Amino acid sequence: MSQPSRKQVKRVAQRGRYDQETIHAILDASWIAHVSFADTEGQPFVIPMLYAREGDCLYLHGSIASRLLNAVSSGIDTCLCVTLVDGLVLARSHFHHSMNYRSVVAFGKAVTVVDPDEKAAIFVRFVDALIPGRAGESRAADRNELNATTLLRFSIDEASAKIRSGDPKDDPADRALPIWSGVVPIFQRFGEPITAGDASPGVEVPASVRHLCA
Numbered sequence: 001m002s003q004p005s006r007k008q009v010k011r012v013a014q015r016g017r018y019d020q021e022t023i024h025a026i027l028d029a030s031w032i033a034h035v036s037f038a039d040t041e042g043q044p045f046v047i048p049m050l051y052a053r054e055g056d057c058l059y060l061h062g063s064i065a066s067r068l069l070n071a072v073s074s075g076i077d078t079c080l081c082v083t084l085v086d087g088l089v090l091a092r093s094h095f096h097h098s099m100n101y102r103s104v105v106a107f108g109k110a111v112t113v114v115d116p117d118e119k120a121a122i123f124v125r126f127v128d129a130l131i132p133g134r135a136g137e138s139r140a141a142d143r144n145e146l147n148a149t150t151l152l153r154f155s156i157d158e159a160s161a162k163i164r165s166g167d168p169k170d171d172p173a174d175r176a177l178p179i180w181s182g183v184v185p186i187f188q189r190f191g192e193p194i195t196a197g198d199a200s201p202g203v204e205v206p207a208s209v210r211h212l213c214a
């Protein structure tokens with residue numbers, strides 16, 4: 001009998017999605033992945049970090065001294081998770097309290113990007129993934145900065161999305177209880193930009209930031 005796929009959502013299977021469109025949409029709506037790996041002794045770690053997506057690859061970057069990046073770049077199996085929270089789900093019973101969410105679990109392996117021109121281009125993607133248009137408004141990475149940075153290309157071999165939405169799943173027997181039940185939506189929003197204390201006089205908030213906060 002063949003092994004079930006590692007990406008197959010088993011627990012509440014109807015919440016599982018596997019299409020690229022859903023997976024990419026969740027990945028593009030966030031900035032942070034929790035990247036997990038096991039070291040050579042088998043000790044598991046989970047480390048949060050930024051990423052930028054291009055097709056079915058996620059770029060990860062950090063210091064050349066990063067234990068995580070060094071471990072992951074050695075070709076070991078890696079798993080990462082991206083989570084968006086959409087609401088607090090408040091049920092009539094303790095048991096059914098939950099959250100509405102969209103999440104992705106992706107399995108794959110990473111390789112190090114060594115070509116300096118390619119690294120510079122990926123830096124651009126990183127900055128524009130943080131805020132579209134910002135790379136063109138800021139200084140590009142120089143040779144020393146590129147040398148001080150490890151850049152990994154994580155190729156997604158398999159991925160699943162899981163999405164919970166809608167009302168609490170109260171037990172029928174609890175529905176008559178005089179207890180409020182419902183969802184409190186969670187929104188992520190940008191605040192008013194705060195200019196750096198050491199900013200040069202007269203430098204205005206750039207278009208990318210104005211657009212983000214409009």
Ligand SMILES: Cc1cc2nc3c(=O)[nH]c(=O)nc-3n(C[C@H](O)[C@H](O)[C@H](O)COP(=O)(O)OP(=O)(O)OC[C@H]3O[C@@H](n4cnc5c(N)ncnc54)[C@H](O)[C@@H]3O)c2cc1C
Binds near residue numbers: 006009010102104
């Ligand atoms: C914000 C948030 C809060 C949650 N809180 C809880 C909680 O308190 N308790 C709880 O039991 N569960 C919670 N979950 C659901 C949890 O992520 C798991 O889906 C669930 O616990 C089942 O785990 P499992 O290992 O039995 O999954 P299985 O169904 O056995 O997992 C098999 C495969 O399904 C995929 N998969 C599983 N979960 C996810 C996921 N969330 N996103 C994408 N792919 C997935 C993976 O590829 C995994 O390898 C929460 C999820 C989110 C996003």
